[in-house]
Amino acid sequence: MDPITEREIRASFVNCSKGEASRLGLPADFADLPWADLDFLGWRDPGAPERAYLVAERDTRLVGISLRASGGSARGFASRSMCSICLTTRTGGGVALMTARRTGESGRQGNSIGQYLCTDLACSLFVRGIKTSAVGGDLDESIDRSSRILRAVANLQGFLDRVLTP
Structure with a gap:
């Protein structure tokens, strides 16, 4: 991902108001992000931990979506969950259900x-492989790194498709 500015980030949001986008908290390490290793920018709001944000390139433009993370989980520490984008399995709350309000009339009606x-x-x-699951939750996959990256990008684009489809 190419480096993006705070202004570009705030202007990219499609499922929240301009006021909400102007008030969101950026990542604490924004100035030091490893842009070359990012397929999208995702972070939790430092001032509102139940809020998360994701900004990705889509059809030559940036698209930002506001997310709400589910509250805690009743599942135990040893229970594993898998991220639907990167397919990393994690324990201890490393994966959470996040919801995004849909765009357009559907989103105004409360659909997510x-x-x-x-x-x-x-x-x-x-x-x-820059970050690994601390409890050995990473799959031993037979596909190479480039294929894993392409799969994660495709999974992300599929999620964005569902959020953006009226």
Whole structure:
């Protein structure tokens, strides 16, 4: 992903108001992000942990979506969940159901799309092996790194398709 500015990020949001986009908290490490290793920018709001944001390139433009993370999980520490973007399995709350309000009239009527995502939204780092699941949750896959990256991008685009489809 090419580096993007705060202004570009705030202007990219499609499922929240301009006021909401102007008030969202950016990642604390925004100035030091590893842009070359990111397929999308994802982060949890430092001032509102139940809020998360995702900005991705789509059809030559940036698309940002606001997400709401589910509250805690009743599942135990040893229970594993899989992120639907990077296919990393994690325990101890490393994956959560996140919902995005749909765009257009459907979103105004309260319709949303849910997806299980890494709680830290570090999918790009997981598929590259830069970050690993601390409890050995990574799959031993037979496909190469490039194929894992392409699969994660396709999974992300599929999620965006569902959010953006009226």
